[in-house]
Amino acid sequence: MKILSGGLTMLMLGLSTTFAQSVQQNNSPVSPATLPSIFPAPVSVKLGKGAVVWGNSAVLVFSADTDPEAVKIVRSSLKMAGVQNITTTTKLPSVLDRPYVVLGTGKSALVRTALKRTDAALDTHAEGYTITSEVTGGGVLITLAGKDADGLFHATQTFRQLAQRQVVPALEIQDHPAMPIRGTIEGFYGAPWSMTDRTKHLNFLATVKANTYIYSPKDDPYARDKWREAYPAATLKELAKLVETSRINHINFVYAISPGPTVCFSDPADLKALELKFDALRSIGVHSFYVALDDIEYTKWNCERDKETFGPSGPEAAGNAQSFLLNALQANLKRKDPTAPPLIMVPTEYYDAKESPYKAALRKKLDPQIVLQWTGTDVVPPAISVRDAKAATKAFGRKTLLWDNYPVNDYGESTGRLLMAPYAKREAGLSHELSGILSNPMNQEAPSRVAVTGVAAFAWNDKAYDAERVWHASARELSGGDARTTAALLTFFDTQRLAPTFGSQPWQEQAPVLKAVLDQVRDAIASGDVQARREAIAGLIKHADEFANVPDIIRAGVADSSFAQTSQPWLDAMQLWGKAFQLTAAGLNAADQGSVAAERYFASAKRFAADATAIQTIKGATRFGGAVKIADGVLDTFVADAPTLIAVD
Template identity: 30%
Template sequence: MTTFPSISSLGENSSVIQNWCERNNYSYLGDQGGEIQITASYSTEARFTYLEELGSISDEIYQLELSGELPRCKVNIICSGERALRYALNAVSFKIKRGEWREGVEFDYPRFPIRGIIEGFYGQPWNQEQRLSMLSFIASNNMNTYVYGPKDDVYHRERWQDLYDEESYTKLGDVFSESTALGLDFYYCIAPGLSMRYSSEEQFEALVRKVRQIYELGVKKFCLLLDDIPEELQHQEDIRIYSDLVEAHIRLVNRFYTEIMNWDAGIRLVVCPTQYWGNGNERYISLLGSSIHPSIDLFWTGRNICSPEITLSEAAVFTQNTYRKPLYWDNYPVNDVEMTDEMHIGPYRQRDRHLYRFSRGVIANGMEYAESSKISYATIASYLWNPEQYDPEASWRDALKEVVGQSDFEHMLQFADNVRYSCLYLTDSPMLAAELTRFNFSYFYGDRKQAIDDLERFVLKMNESAAVLLSGGMENQALQKELKRWILKFSVGIAVLQDCMNYIRSQSMDDLMVVRHNYELYRSDLTYVFSDVLSSFLNKVLEEYYSAK
């Protein structure tokens, strides 16, 4: 377990450092007495306020100078603003937790300007405790944006015209306040498209009134979601007035944007179009992009709803046809709708390492399983900070340690390696697959007994991990509860593997019948673990591929 040194600070930014310490479980001792002494100052020099490679102003640049060895050492931070100071402090914490403390100077900044998550899935929205915990988590991983838009919040979509009741409004205000305190941009989403009559003055006024209620909390960033609705006009009044859906949407977006900008010049708007995936040059998205105000960002998921990869050429096509860089709504790790049997806790992959040069940023859609989502989110945060140096596997292992806890890491790694399947990783179980490949070769071309013994040792190691994860004693109890269904399937799969080893060793038809029976039970549970790796091996066993004859 990591021992956190105490911290003291000097200078005008001590209140920010104190607040950060309190939120991250460090003991803060004021201006003296701390084992780590931190001095922080803001700079308006160009190198701290302007990113040459991106040609943009930034408040997220910092320089970190470390001197001395833990636990007694000094930290000097120069940065562009409060948000950058938080990132520098996060860097100090990561170095302590990962044993990477080194004297020296480093200059760092994020590559993507917008880095965050959206609570935008179908299913049970996160409760308030989960939501607030998630805000703290993404802030500690240097994300800067939280987007509120759960599909099953009735006030967001189904009852979009209705003002929030007092209790719901207060909770939303608390989320906004906490986001602000953590240095996160809070976006509120409203999704009127399922029922809205675009030609109705009354309904437009209802939309404005609802968003005004949220603005009065202090919110200045909004998303108008027009996704997952019919692709043609539904109301006769609209059909008479507009030639098609995109004309209605152009009119709505521009009028809505003009209205809210009259309240405050600092307001920002993102629109999710009805056609939110594809090549980026289709008629709807091209007309919408070329016709709405250039300051409005557009969400885009890539060439698929859940895109297996996102490339620079795809971003270029979108930019050329919509006259703006895409803001990616990335549907990972979300596992709603047809994906509910899957658990997406693998690392972020297949996004171009130069994508930051051709996009506004990435907002990652989560699962209703909040704790489980954090594993993938940590890897996404790592990619978004510096995609050119991003290592998916190294980041994933760091994420597992952070979310699961060091004491359960090795056992969780054994399990998690068998639930990687998603749109980003269309196979699974790389460690098991490699072990089965070695077994297959050794069984037929080497020492057969040794091959069986080696595979059994591997299976017993997995079985030990399954037993620990099912014991109820995990450090992260909320995570254990969320993953229980998949851990149980993992355990059942291991048991069938053990049955296979018994048969291969004994060559008994009775043992083969046990494999057949238990394999049918295993297949009857649609929970997705092992992908095809285990099934392929089991089918070979049932076909008597490993017959000793």
């Protein structure tokens, strides 16, 4: 490792190149230290003096009680940075002759000593952490200090990003999450994720500093239709593996049950059945539970006993009945596990903040500890403001946990789409009005990571959130840092940028980047300027070639092959659209030169476009299958219009 300092001389320490070197900054071939990009954005990052260039030696310093997974991540990050000789110790020497990485929580005297040596204070917020790196003579001291075990784990994820840089500046990071609950709820209709998908997703959530995963697949019969029945031993064993993966990744695994269609709220037997189900899950390590009462009727009772107990059916009676059952469950949870997180519920009226008898009943009767979910101003809201969240707080009598129905694609308006627009139109400041945000992802796990990265980044630091920059960061992660694959992914994302709602007006438009290119070509042709037209067509030919190559670049370069597998119909369709695009560009070029070959090019483009339009989604993968859509309304319109733009004699 080399250390770039502001000193005036070069001092070689040690007899081996594995030791640290102090290098005169002005004469160094390495570029100056620069502020790193970290996602989610930290609360504070301050540059110090000097920087570190990774070499092949480092020492890890940690106590016996340090999270083994945190140590593993740091070690792996150093290896990826090219550091081959990594040794460990439990003591920090007074004089450093090489790079030392100290990690642990603020409870550790070792960590407190390291922070003191760099004049840094520990971030004291829950899940908070402090990272310092400082050039000290012939060595460098890097400290990863967590307020708690979760904070330390988050610190290692930031370190992983820092270690990807060739030059790591001396700096101090103070960081903690704005919202206490951040993650996903597997709550979509249609084909559920496989256990492999879920494992990959939990590993991914760790990298974006999420802390919650709710297991709520709509077609798990033992959580819905057969909720009173015990899980088969084999299924419980598989769930136990997910719970352990969650624990390793510092993710709170929440088990959700959906008894609403058949439950008798006042029946002690049904309360007992729910408690027994929770006991079984608790035996495999689950400590957090959830009751879903969405998408059910509350205008009729499931049993006469409820009518006798709560009166005639209706919204207010439903709120009273639900509160009665959930309060009993919450009390039971606290008796059996006093440290367990509060029960979470999703109400029957989950999609607006309007005052109603049902909400009033929950506000008055539901235990205030119970966390309540809310989807915003609609089932799929086009935007969510601070004012909206305040209205929900008033209506439900508590801060709500936002169930954000993005990027879920299990409804009719999303048919044929992957939803991969940036996570946007959520107002900064929501962290003051919400208890957290959970994204409802797509049936396609790996493509869902694009939007979920944004959700996690917003929930971590909504004030510093930049939707476009985080969108680009998600592409870099999926590409494994390869620039060519990153560019290809962003082009692909652009063709899937339309974000629909339950109405006719989408909340994000389709393919704005591609549209800008095509609009510029239209304008150049319409201007009548020969030179401008020819330059625009030449640029279009290049752009079409790049577009056509995107699917192959993604298939070969994406870090997780499951992204290409679940996106296969869209990549196949894009390849055909790419050929149609190339032929359209060739047709415009021929037309501009007065060649009759233009007609053949346009005719071939039309055939490829028809073939692309015929490609269907994977059967059974989503709730609604249908024709795959690629930059619809943009590329198809241009291909159709192109033959009319330039007359051929």
